[in-house]
Amino acid sequence: MRIHIMNLQDGDRLTADTFSDAGLHVLGQGTVLKSEDITLLMQHRVDYVDIEPREEEITEAEFFAAAAVHSTRMNGDIPPEEEMKSQFVQTVHNYQSAFLEALTVGKFNATMVDDALQPMVEGLDEQKDVVHLLMMLERDDVNNYTHSIQVGLLSFYMATWLGYSPKECYQISRGGYLHDIGKCKVSHRIRSKTEPLTPDEQLEYQRHTIYGHDIIKSSMRDEATALVALQHHEREDGSGYPMQIKKDEIHPYTQIVSVADVYISMRSGDFGSSNPNLINNLRDIYSMGFGKLNEKPVQALMQHLLPNFIGKQVLLSNGEKGVIVMNNPSDIFKPLIKVESEQYRDLSKERSLSIDDLIINS
Structure with a gap:
């Protein structure tokens, strides 16, 4: 083809x-x-x-047909999950085009970004189970494109939970979607390096925040989105980069996107973990809410993700499988589990036990 x-x-x-x-x-x-x-x-x-024909290729006609069905879906012929996955793939393609365009000319087509992102965001209301949605969209081939889309989607949810208007929620989602666009200007060798970066390489990598700010400013009139790209690695105690600013200087939109960015990075193993564990990820983010990340979006993430765990199948550290039946209000990371033997494991009392993994059926 x-x-x-x-x-x-x-x-x-x-x-x-x-x-x-x-x-x-x-x-x-x-x-x-x-x-x-x-x-x-x-x-x-x-x-x-x-190129060789692609497997499972989604054509433009197929995508717009899915969008049309989405607007008139009364008979349930297309499961919402499949539609969401199709939109996700299309949005990945769109982000790649914006990324490559920014690489070659220093800016991207902002209208094209909105045309791809808005249908994806509009479908989120149908996915009330955020844990299931995010894990459904996790991929083995994690890259800058898929990471950025997942950050954009979670940022939208968090903005909604925090009471922002629909217009602001979309703007925050777009900030998450474009937060890493500046990586197009960083050497691919540095971006893909698996061993620790040298000090000079680390400095060059950190410049992606500045590059992203400049690219967005050249592409659209949206200072807030540009600030998200610039500030998303800043931390409230001044330990972040590129400017080591503190809590009061970090834009509220950035505070949301930063939490989403850390969460998605943890889930993909890019945050110092080779074996991501959802419960441990949330525990780590919860700890970061005391000085590193803003406490409001962190608390919103906890309050809205943890209730979604009830009814989910888990694998315990002793090898047993079970289902979460109740959260423990005194220790949110130690729920009550009903195991396959019909017994109950109260992890707040059986302290040697922990959740090794959360199992989401696709």
């Missing part, structure tokens, strides 16, 4: 050698594309390439 390079995705495979207009061989047949390969094609001003 022939495709414009702005629509390429990581993992696409070339079916023919690719040459620039000057006849320079750029990439060979069979190349499995990565972000840096797509960047290379842009640098050589290649417009179209031939």
